[in-house]
Amino acid sequence: MRAEFTQGELVELLGREDFAPIYAQADQVRAEAVGDTVHIRALLEISNHCRRVCAYCGLRSPRTDLPRYRMTPEEIVSAACEAHAVGYRTIVLQSGEDPWFTPKILGELVGEIKARTGMAVTLGCGEMPREDYAYLRQAGTDRYLLKHETADPDLYRRLHPDSTLEQRVACLRTLKELGYETGSGFMVGLPGQTLDTLARDLLLLASIPCDMAGIGPFLPHPDTPLRDGTPGDPELTRRCVALARLLLPTANLPATTALTVRGDNGQVFSGGANVVMRKITPNSYKRMYEIYPAQLPDTDIPAQRAQLEEQIRNLGRVPL
């Protein structure tokens, strides 16, 4: 059932005038492979400290004007318990690359959350040495998110002058080897990107192969070097999600927040998506965690969970 495409075929598909048949095919593959469930994940942004300099990101370390925060372990566990109480079954702990959160501290957090709630725990805390990923896996971490952002090595280097695509991909392969459900993903509309790049992005997801893939439009942040960029096209983003579904039938493919910011009101769910993440970060921290400008509403964990469940039911799908 898993489709195989060449880079050239993907470029041709992405540029098609009429993409409706591909959306229909992606929807059918989604229904057969993962059913009608839409998984709602709680996303908790535990620290906005970051040592990296990614050119598109509002949290990059050169930003000295941004107030920085770290949630305490007590705050993190408390937010996780609150999310569990209103129905969440997975929590994603996300941060910049913040050495304060050592593997030991993260491992203890994962253990505590799992012991108190039984939730699946996903980490998205950046690149680490193999032994740290191994330690966190042993500590009970179920999944790890590490987007590759672009599969063009030159563009990757321009966006991440402190790292290489090779290193990123090596981390993803390590995570996979260690038995994590492994998530990557990329941005659509990055300056200098072409359809060819997107085809390579999709083939990279398939080659890992990823269990999750977050595909969202590029959104320029005003306090970054890419401030004058053009926001990514939501239609092209949805096309990438649909093709990711054909390449990875059983993957978890979220409707990314960035896509919602670009005006998607759930259309992506009829073209392959089956996951949505909702930020549960406390309001006092939420405004300080803007990788891209989003102007999201204040956090209200129970109300927003209920609202999301209703929206999913209105799409004819089943929230979980």
Ligand code: SF4
């Ligand atoms: S994208 Fe991630 S690693 Fe890069 S600067 Fe932002 S928070 Fe740090």
